[in-house]
Amino acid sequence: MEFPVEVLVLFLTLGLFSGISYKKNLLNLEGILIANIVGLAIFILGTWNLSYLFVAILFFIAAEAGTWFLNKKKGKHEIRTTGNILGNSGTAVIFLALGFHFGFFAAFSSALADTLSSEIGILSKKKPVLITSLEEVPHGTDGGITMLGMLASVLGAGIIAVFHFLLFQNILLFFILIISGVFGSVSDSFFGAVFERKGKLNNAEVNFLGSFCGTCLAILLASFLG
Numbered sequence: 001m002e003f004p005v006e007v008l009v010l011f012l013t014l015g016l017f018s019g020i021s022y023k024k025n026l027l028n029l030e031g032i033l034i035a036n037i038v039g040l041a042i043f044i045l046g047t048w049n050l051s052y053l054f055v056a057i058l059f060f061i062a063a064e065a066g067t068w069f070l071n072k073k074k075g076k077h078e079i080r081t082t083g084n085i086l087g088n089s090g091t092a093v094i095f096l097a098l099g100f101h102f103g104f105f106a107a108f109s110s111a112l113a114d115t116l117s118s119e120i121g122i123l124s125k126k127k128p129v130l131i132t133s134l135e136e137v138p139h140g141t142d143g144g145i146t147m148l149g150m151l152a153s154v155l156g157a158g159i160i161a162v163f164h165f166l167l168f169q170n171i172l173l174f175f176i177l178i179i180s181g182v183f184g185s186v187s188d189s190f191f192g193a194v195f196e197r198k199g200k201l202n203n204a205e206v207n208f209l210g211s212f213c214g215t216c217l218a219i220l221l222a223s224f225l226g
Helices: 003-023 029-045 050-074 082-097 101-121 147-168 171-196 203-225
Strands: none
Touching: 003 029, 003 050, 029 050, 029 082, 050 082, 050 101, 050 147, 082 101, 082 203, 101 147, 101 171, 101 203, 147 171, 171 203
């Protein structure tokens, strides 16, 4: 694909994304603006490769699918904001800027694993347990985990891992992305229990830290096993 065509696809994609997000109330106006800036940054930092932008879009689609499923079951819907966008994509952009392209995929693997774990895990019939003490807590408690949520985190990480495998056909990195994605989700729950429940960190900051931990693990595993 020639460079000018890629740029055209970029702006058509961002325009379509913005229109749908606004019409469906998926993002507020500030969120749409920040999402477009993040998308443009990913395209440029990803050596003008649309594949990286499509990873971010895949994350958003899968995350919204999880929210839609929750909304259908529980009647819950929340418009995503700037904090949601930066918390879920910040780590990916940073590692991409540093030249760790695999880290970019790992960051979104962790982010999607955590997002689906939260959205689907709340539907568990069993009460969640706090990750730090294993005591039962009400649904929606920061740091609470369920078996259903853990399975959903595997699904989330697996979605990004499959996309990466289709691009690079590396089975080792496929499994590393799943392992690190689930680890990132678990790390998010840990930070939620230790800091968010006490008001020391907000949800976006916890998302960022969880994604960062998952990405670091992915890079370490890829370095030692690759």
